[in-house]
Amino acid sequence: MVVQETGNYILEQQAFLDIVRTAEYLQSTFSDLLAEHGLTFKQYNVLRAIRRGEPEGVKVSQIGAQMADRQADVTRLVDRLVREELVSRHTDPEDRRAVRATLTAKGAALLKQLDEPVISKHREQLGHLADTEIEILITLIKKARGESAR
Numbered sequence: 001m002v003v004q005e006t007g008n009y010i011l012e013q014q015a016f017l018d019i020v021r022t023a024e025y026l027q028s029t030f031s032d033l034l035a036e037h038g039l040t041f042k043q044y045n046v047l048r049a050i051r052r053g054e055p056e057g058v059k060v061s062q063i064g065a066q067m068a069d070r071q072a073d074v075t076r077l078v079d080r081l082v083r084e085e086l087v088s089r090h091t092d093p094e095d096r097r098a099v100r101a102t103l104t105a106k107g108a109a110l111l112k113q114l115d116e117p118v119i120s121k122h123r124e125q126l127g128h129l130a131d132t133e134i135e136i137l138i139t140l141i142k143k144a145r146g147e148s149a150r
Helices: 011-035 041-052 060-066 074-083 105-126 131-144
Strands: 087-092 095-103
Touching: 011 041, 011 105, 011 131, 041 060, 041 074, 041 087, 041 095, 041 105, 060 074, 060 095, 074 087, 095 105
Parallel strands: none
Antiparallel strands: 087 095
């Protein structure tokens, strides 16, 4: 029996649909904020991953593991950020086969400029939930992904 054809949803299906709808809504409104600053959601995530690796930067090959979108083409994203002078690329002094990415002054300034608006956007999106509700939500989302809660 195909559940959708009956008009009745099993709990797991309803949860799945609600998660997808919510993720699309949250990402869409967040992407609107980033677009005002000339960035896509994926580019912003690359910049954040690089900032976490500062001051020595981060290996380009390791950025993908830190991305919200695991399917992102990191090399292409880094190339674009280099062209926009937000990121610089250089050979890793400890492993000449590896390439590291660091933020340029322009990239660091853009992230700093975005810090407060990003926090405000997240509060706008989820501020109606109590802290304990957000903690429960985080735990349940991680559990749904098969990750440990903490």
